[in-house]
Amino acid sequence: MSPEKENLESKKFLGIHFRCCNVYVRIYKSKEGKSYRGQCPKCGKRVDVPIGEGGVSSRFFEAI
């Protein structure tokens, strides 16, 4: 991976708040780099946040 490319892809995780269990965790980019995937550490609820053309606009997400 070139330094330029690495710079563009510097956001490797996303902070997300799971309202179901009131916990805040980081979820990481999927292997394909098209979404952030993770799950609630308490109840196992899965989330998949798609990454748009210009990346995600917000660095903070909430899963209900």
Ligand SMILES: [Zn+2]
């Ligand atoms: Zn939960």
